[in-house]
Amino acid sequence: MTLVIGVDSSTQSTKVLLVDAQDGTVVASRSAAHPTGTEVDPRAWLQALDTAAADLLPRASAIAVAGQQHGMVALDAAGDPVRDALLWNDIRSASAATALIEEMGGPQACADAIGSVLVASFTATKLRWLRDHEPERAGRVASVLLPHDYVSRHLAAPGTDAFTDRGDASGTGYFATSRGRWRPDLAALALGHDVALPRV
Structure with missing residues (x-):
């Protein structure tokens, strides 16, 4: 029997299923809560x-x-978090979204660049909030990951570069969905300096 694992790291908890790859039978299921x-x-x-x-x-x-x-998930040069992660449902960056849209040339220019118009849930707006409200921490940011990427990196072999997928990247505000590539200039616009981004 070939067994595979599915992990769902959601806002509320981590859920893990061990499944028979041949017929989809769930062999084991576990979960652990996340902080609120x-x-x-x-x-x-x-x-x-x-x-x-x-x-x-x-x-x-x-x-x-x-x-x-x-x-x-903002990380320093050693790969450690510079602060707690701001989640998708944290809306403190709403005014940052408005400012970034304007700096990108307005809603249509924003949509043309990344395939969406920024709202407070997008990662770029949280980077701008960090720049404006916690500049010392912002200055220490060397790389930015998404929650999914941070968990995947933990499971990967030591030395594996951080990685993501196009679906997650599309929610950052600095990924050109029509071209399938990062826009590091937009990440830098949000944070104020260049950062490393995961492999797609």
């Missing part, structure tokens, strides 16, 4: 994953990860 709120220490997601998946991981031949979109 709209900003969360991303290391709590890793603790929840380790708790939920500990006895299941050695049994699986493959792993797939799904996770909440848009959240800002």
